[in-house]
Amino acid sequence: MIPSGGRFWHVEPVMGTMVGIRSPDPLREDAVAAAAAVLHDADRVFSVWNPDSPMSRLRAGRTAMDDLAPDDAATIRSVLDRCAVACELSEGAFDPWSLPGGVDPTGLVKGWAVGRARQVLVEGGHDTVMVNGGGDIAVAGRPDGRSWRAGIRHPMQPTQLAAVVEVTAAVATSGNYERPGELLDPATGRTARGVISATVTGPELDLVDALATALAVRGGPMLEAIGGLVGYGAYLISDEGRHYASGTMTFATP
Amino acid sequence: MRRAHLVIAGTIVGTAAVVAFPVESSHVDLPGSGASTASGNGTSAAGSTSGAASASTPTSTTPGSSVPSTSSPTTTAPPPTTTSGSRSATGTVVQDRYGQLGVTVTVAGNKITHVGIATISEADTRSASIDSYAIPQLEQQVIAADSANIDGISGATFTSDAFVQSLTSALGKLGFA
Numbered sequence: 267m268i269p270s271g272g273r274f275w276h277v278e279p280v281m282g283t284m285v286g287i288r289s290p291d292p293l294r295e296d297a298v299a300a301a302a303a304v305l306h307d308a309d310r311v312f313s314v315w316n317p318d319s320p321m322s323r324l325r326a327g328r329t330a331m332d333d334l335a336p337d338d339a340a341t342i343r344s345v346l347d348r349c350a351v352a353c354e355l356s357e358g359a360f361d362p363w364s365l366p367g368g369v370d371p372t373g374l375v376k377g378w379a380v381g382r383a384r385q386v387l388v389e390g391g392h393d394t395v396m397v398n399g400g401g402d403i404a405v406a407g408r409p410d411g412r413s414w415r416a417g418i419r420h421p422m423q424p425t426q427l428a429a430v431v432e433v434t435a436a437v438a439t440s441g442n443y444e445r446p447g448e449l450l451d452p453a454t455g456r457t458a459r460g461v462i463s464a465t466v467t468g469p470e471l472d473l474v475d476a477l478a479t480a481l482a483v484r485g486g487p488m489l490e491a492i493g494g495l496v497g498y499g500a501y502l503i504s505d506e507g508r509h510y511a512s513g514t515m516t517f518a519t520p
Numbered sequence: 521m522r523r524a525h526l527v528i529a530g531t532i533v534g535t536a537a538v539v540a541f542p543v544e545s546s547h548v549d550l551p552g553s554g555a556s557t558a559s560g561n562g563t564s565a566a567g568s569t570s571g572a573a574s575a576s577t578p579t580s581t582t583p584g585s586s587v588p589s590t591s592s593p594t595t596t597a598p599p600p601t602t603t604s605g606s607r608s609a610t611g612t613v614v615q616d617r618y619g620q621l622g623v624t625v626t627v628a629g630n631k632i633t634h635v636g637i638a639t640i641s642e643a644d645t646r647s648a649s650i651d652s653y654a655i656p657q658l659e660q661q662v663i664a665a666d667s668a669n670i671d672g673i674s675g676a677t678f679t680s681d682a683f684v685q686s687l688t689s690a691l692g693k694l695g696f697a
Contacts, residue, residue: 279684288671376679398673398674401677416671417674418673418674418675419674
């Protein structure tokens with residue numbers, strides 16, 4: 267429990283990144299441990315790096331859903347259910363079933379796990395907390411009576427921010443600037459073009475995470491679609507450097 | 521289970537992530553470079569990737585993913601001058617599909633003051649982009665940690681299990697488990 271600028275931080279290396287847990291209140295040891303356990307369990311079940319993870323074995327056809335441990339099967343089923351919701355909301359722009367090599371829920375899992383960690387922290391007594399999993403952020407409460415604020419990394423100038431947005435529940439950013447060519451539009455099979463940074467805010471981080479990917483893939487039409495969802499906001503930077511926003515995206519003064 | 525709360529603080533000049541494409545070099549000046557630490561070549565320790573919170577769910581990935589650095593890894597990104605009380609350790613060098621990666625971490629008290637690349641395969645195309653992307657990414661976490669106006673940074677990130685494995689083993693050597 268380390269004070270830092272009036273805040274308390276815990277850093278957990280997991281899921282290929284560093285997950286930060288932050289609160290204006292002293293961190294509760296047991297709650298942080300429970301949240302970390304949730305993150306590591308998600309890593310164990312869904313890791314794409316580990317060929318022996320339940321999800322990897324399922325994808326490779328080396329095991330059937332019914333042969334998995336019941337808890338793992340239930341976890342995978344619930345995540346795939348959320349993927350189906352995200353696929354429908356995104357009008358197919360996020361479609362884990364379209365990827366080569368079998369269904370791959372990776373695009374939603376980190377947001378799902380971080381969102382669950384946030385929930386565990388709330389249930390453990392942290393009514394004001396932020397969990398940041400490599401840029402996928404879930405929050406609860408209001409620090410000092412204000413909104414949580416997330417800086418949106420500038421896609422072309424890594425040391426700078428493109429904007430600061432207010433976060434009431436969840437925010438995620440997707441883009442091609444870290445791994446160009448990785449985002450494909452399931453409808454066309456082509457690399458997404460036109461969007462270099464796509465940010466989505468909303469009530470649930472798993473869907474927010476998936477919709478950020480959908481926004482990066484499809485651009486303008488998805489900006490409108492997300493803007494039409496209750497409680498969601500979208501913020502897009504085009505490859506021409508233009509900034510667009512829709513829905514309840516709320517910008518703050520940097 | 522002892523649980524250490526680590527914070528990212530101070531002048532972090534390390535790398536949290538790596539990207540797999542060449543980038544035109546936009547060099548980032550690192551504050552206070554040059555101090556050597558007890559890093560060694562990072563290949564000696566067995567792959568104790570059982571770091572924080574893994575008591576509940578071991579994230580043991582590929583057994584034997586710790587490999588000797590046979591392909592002459594280059595040393596990059598020396599850590600900054602450490603103040604008294606700082607301790608450093610280098611994690612297991614981990615092999616993944618991109619090459620070999622070893623992470624050095626420096627801790628002052630319970631604060632992570634530096635995370636850097638200790639070893640990386642010469643052929644690893646990630647090295648070209650570490651300076652221009654990954655280092656600023658961690659610096660931004662510092663900005664967020666110390667800023668009154670920003671609580672966190674959202675951005676597209678490249679995740680690397682090798683990074684986490686090496687970092688976790690380095691933290692384990694410093695007593696954070």
